Amino acid sequence: LELPSTLIKVVEQFSKLQGIGEKTALRHVLSVTKWNTGDVHAFANALDSLANLKKCEDCGMFADDVFCEVCKSSDRENTKTLCVVESITDCLAIERSGQFGGLYHILGGTLNPLIGIGPEELGVHKILQRVKDKGIGEVILALNPSVEGDATCSYLREVLPEQIVVDRIGFGIPIGGSLEFLDSMTISKALENRRIM
Numbered sequence: 001l002e003l004p005s006t007l008i009k010v011v012e013q014f015s016k017l018q019g020i021g022e023k024t025a026l027r028h029v030l031s032v033t034k035w036n037t038g039d040v041h042a043f044a045n046a047l048d049s050l051a052n053l054k055k056c057e058d059c060g061m062f063a064d065d066v067f068c069e070v071c072k073s074s075d076r077e078n079t080k081t082l083c084v085v086e087s088i089t090d091c092l093a094i095e096r097s098g099q100f101g102g103l104y105h106i107l108g109g110t111l112n113p114l115i116g117i118g119p120e121e122l123g124v125h126k127i128l129q130r131v132k133d134k135g136i137g138e139v140i141l142a143l144n145p146s147v148e149g150d151a152t153c154s155y156l157r158e159v160l161p162e163q164i165v166v167d168r169i170g171f172g173i174p175i176g177g178s179l180e181f182l183d184s185m186t187i188s189k190a191l192e193n194r195r196i197m
C-alpha cells in the first residue's frame with residue numbers, strides 16, 4: 001500500500017517522538033486526519049511555537065519571555081531560598097510536589113571534567129550572583145545521587161559563602177535514581193529531610 005507523501009511526511013515526524021514507532025505514528029496521524037481544520041491548525045501552530053521557546057535568563061527554566069513564571073511570580077519575590085537542580089524535568093517534579101516556594105537554578109547537568117562540563121557550563125557564577133543580589137540565605141541542593149552529583153554538591157558548598165546554609169536532599173532517592181521519576185510524596189519527604197552540608 002502506497003500512502004500519499006503528505007501522510008508519509010507527517011508519519012516520519014511523529015516517529016521522532018520518544019517511544020513512538022512507525023505503526024503507532026501512522027495510527028496517530030490517521031486519527032488527526034479526522035479532526036476539523038481548526039484543530040489541525042491549532043495543533044500545528046502550538047508545535048511551531050516551540051521553536052521560539054526561550055530559557056529564563058535567571059534560572060534556566062523554559063520561558064515565553066526573558067524571565068520564567070517562577071522568577072516573575074510575586075509570591076516568590078522575597079524568598080530567601082534557592083533550589084539547585086540538574087534539569088528542567090527535575091524542577092517540574094519539585095513544582096508538582098507543591099512543597100517548595102522559593103527560586104530555582106537549573107544547572108543543565110553536573111560537573112564532569114571528562115566531557116568538558118565545568119562550573120562555567122553549569123552557570124555557577126549565576127548562582128553566586130543571585131545569592132548575593134537576592135540576599136539568599138539557604139541553598140537547597142536537589143541533585144540526583146551519583147558520583148558527579150556528589151562532586152557537584154561538594155563544589156557548590158565550597159564556592160558558596162560560608163554564612164549561606166547549604167543543604168542537600170537525599171532521603172528516599174535511590175542511588176542512580178532521578179527526581180523526575182519520583183512521586184510528589186517522596187519528593188516532599190526528600191525536601192523535608194534535607195541535611196546540612
Ligand SMILES: [Zn+2]
Pocket residue numbers: 056057058059060061067068069070071072
Ligand atoms: Zn526563571
